[in-house]
Amino acid sequence: MKALLCKTLGPAENLVLEDIEPEALGPAAVRVRVHAAGVNFPDTLVIEGKYQFKPPLPFSPGAEMAGTITEVGAKVSQYAVGDRVMGVFTHGCYREEVVVPAAGVIPVPEGMSLDQAAVFPMAYGTSYHALAQRAELQAGESVLVLGAAGGVGLAAVELAKAMGAGKVIAAVGSEDKFAVCREHGADEVINYREESLRERVKALTGGQGVDVIYDPVGGDAFDEAVRCLGWRGRLLVIGFASGRIPELAANRLLIKGAAAVGVFWGAFAMREPARNQQNFAELAELWAAGKLSPRIAARYPLAEVPRALDDLLGRRVQGKLLVEVADV
Numbered sequence: 001m002k003a004l005l006c007k008t009l010g011p012a013e014n015l016v017l018e019d020i021e022p023e024a025l026g027p028a029a030v031r032v033r034v035h036a037a038g039v040n041f042p043d044t045l046v047i048e049g050k051y052q053f054k055p056p057l058p059f060s061p062g063a064e065m066a067g068t069i070t071e072v073g074a075k076v077s078q079y080a081v082g083d084r085v086m087g088v089f090t091h092g093c094y095r096e097e098v099v100v101p102a103a104g105v106i107p108v109p110e111g112m113s114l115d116q117a118a119v120f121p122m123a124y125g126t127s128y129h130a131l132a133q134r135a136e137l138q139a140g141e142s143v144l145v146l147g148a149a150g151g152v153g154l155a156a157v158e159l160a161k162a163m164g165a166g167k168v169i170a171a172v173g174s175e176d177k178f179a180v181c182r183e184h185g186a187d188e189v190i191n192y193r194e195e196s197l198r199e200r201v202k203a204l205t206g207g208q209g210v211d212v213i214y215d216p217v218g219g220d221a222f223d224e225a226v227r228c229l230g231w232r233g234r235l236l237v238i239g240f241a242s243g244r245i246p247e248l249a250a251n252r253l254l255i256k257g258a259a260a261v262g263v264f265w266g267a268f269a270m271r272e273p274a275r276n277q278q279n280f281a282e283l284a285e286l287w288a289a290g291k292l293s294p295r296i297a298a299r300y301p302l303a304e305v306p307r308a309l310d311d312l313l314g315r316r317v318q319g320k321l322l323v324e325v326a327d328v
Contacts, residue, residue: 009047012044031071032087035068036324060091066085066115067085068084084114086118115296129276142211144201147172150315155292161185167205168185197228205230219242219246226248237260295318301324305323
């Protein structure tokens with residue numbers, strides 16, 4: 001089968017497309033014919049050896065996929081051949097088929113295409129866990145989403161509205177991203193490169209600040225956003241797409257009675273699988289109600305994953321990037 005391989009740690013241009021032997025199927029695993037894979041920021045870190053998980057070389061990157069089960073292990077009873085599933089793993093999805101634990105895949109909701117499913121679990125799983133469990137978002141509260149036009153950002157905007165947020169403020173780095181944020185439910189949009197994030201948020205909240213900040217960006221945006229917290233606000237630390245891990249002066253939390261909360265959805269899914277499965281059951285209900293709409297910004301063949309990762313790092317993306325695998 002065809003697989004994109006990382007043989008030496010480094011930039012995406014080092015990845016190579018090769019034929020490899022299929023993996024053996026364990027008793028608790030399923031074999032999935034990959035229809036498509038999602039592109040995510042952690043992929044860029046894994047291939048450079050900068051992520052929390054460091055697979056042994058050579059390995060296939062790619063953390064997110066959707067496809068059809070073609071074989072089930074002897075101890076697997078919850079799935080059957082032909083079932084459509086999606087899932088997120090540390091690596092291994094940029095290939096024609098994957099062998100993964102049955103407990104690690106999620107049924108694709110009725111009516112959702114495999115393309116949509118391939119870009120759904122990482123963004124919506126992360127954002128729902130962040131807002132529901134880590135922020136404990138309450139109806140009527142205000143939410144500021146940084147990097148709002150990206151994959152997890154748009155998911156956070158949609159979910160905040162679906163969960164009853166009173167005002168969702170999207171922060172982006174250019175005006176060409178305003179429309180997509182509004183299409184996905186943002187009440188207000190701020191270009192933080194052209195105006196003061198702090199002053200605009202202050203004006204939009206009557207001087208009170210926001211209840212929840214969702215930050216997958218880090219860097220300068222984090223430094224400015226922390227000043228936007230309201231009383232008992234919660235700052236969700238999702239990731240550092242800007243490349244710089246910021247530092248936080250503890251007094252800013254003290255004077256607001258606020259909290260900075262880490263969000264590591266992958267660890268949550270492994271440590272609390274039952275709660276994660278429940279989250280996805282609730283996400284399926286929101287999908288069925290028409291409240292969620294993953295946006296596929298661009299499509300790439302498997303051989304052009306390096307270009308996709310470059311576009312992601314260049315922040316030239318409004319939504320998610322899709323790798324088409326089935327017809328490689």
